[in-house]
Amino acid sequence: MTQERKLKIIIAKPGLDGHDRGAKVVARALRDAGFEVVYTGIRQTPEMIAETALQEDADMVGLSILSGAHLELFPRVVQELKKRGMEDVVLFGGGIIPREDVPHLQEIGFKALFGPGSSTHDIVEWARKNAPARGAASLS
């Protein structure tokens, strides 16, 4: 068998807004860039997202939110991931996130936040650059 670590990204929509066009476009773009992308669908609780990351052993988790509840929900996803020992997952986000909220979200662990107008090309390039170099050793 050949050794090949495919990178796995979870794209999830926390909270109650049902607008997932953006999440789907990003998921598709990452698939077309060679990632294995798990799309969870809409209306996910932070627990569901973290548990999905655990069961799928995700390398990265991307959250899409348009409801304005990011300051509430993003930190809870971080907490739930920690609870499950998944703090090494690389986090990013997108959607309607006011500029003044970005520093705080970066502080709690979101490495990048893609607002309206971001190109899928930029997101894919960012994901490639920031994918964790997880070898077998760090898998244990």
Added chain:
Amino acid sequence: MTSELSRRLLQGDKRALTRVLSLVENGYPEGRQALRELFSHSGRAHIIGVTGSTGSGKSTLVGALARHFRQRDRSIGIVVTDPTSPFSHGALLGDRIRMQDLTSDPGVFIRSMATRGALGGLAPATNDVVTVLEAAGKEVVLVETVGAGQDEVEIADTAHTTIVMSIPGAGDEIQTIKAGILEIADILVVNKADQMGADLIARQLHMFLTLSKDRGWEVPIIKTTAHQGKGVSELADAIDRHRVYLEESGRLEEIRRHRARRQLLSLAQSQFLAYVLATAEADGHIETLVEAVARREMDPHTAAERLIEAVAGGRFSLWGSQG
């Protein structure tokens, strides 16, 4: 000696389970070691395969079945499969959407897999992933294939009980008669039974069954409306009846032996192939032969024979191994 990771997995550590699954899926030596250690702990679960065409409702039915088996207090592992793009080698794994509510149930563990170039409807490492889930104590393992057409029948070699799904309005009875995938069914499901034509397809399937050989088990045809949970309890009963039949008739032992042979031979085959290709690629032999076939100086059969001779030193004859 059992490694720390396997030990933690056997004690029910989910983080260890998910990491072992990654190591196994990606072919790491640590994954191979874990499999060696965990194999003797596997073999007790009831492995249920669910297959059918794209859009027939496989994920919805798998979710509904899992919910039902949870009511019967069984721990569940679920392996869902989606196709890898032949162009980008990426994959969009979307089967979880239909069963995300189950993530909050600690008795359920769901893992998505991409086919990564395998053609039989499953991923290359599906059997190993099932083994690991069994070792982790799952009593029922549900395995969902990619959307299958007529030929993706590998699930029958993985599962003890294979469910083949049909839906109304997808082709005439000739499709039913010729479809190889129906022949692997232990249970036939007509899903979306609330739609027009469900009775017709059920009758066609019944006709098909009267034509097929008796295997000592009468294949039930069960109508479901999976998204409403209708028919799921009958289906779960049929699954349990099939398990009892397998045990009492001695079929389960036969299946185990058959599977052991298949796995052994298919692993030997892929490792031998990898060895042949790696060796021949390293010495540039493949390119020479490709060139010769492209120029029509040598036919492809002879070229393949030469390739294997070059690697194995004439100890293997291609024609001999086929005869």
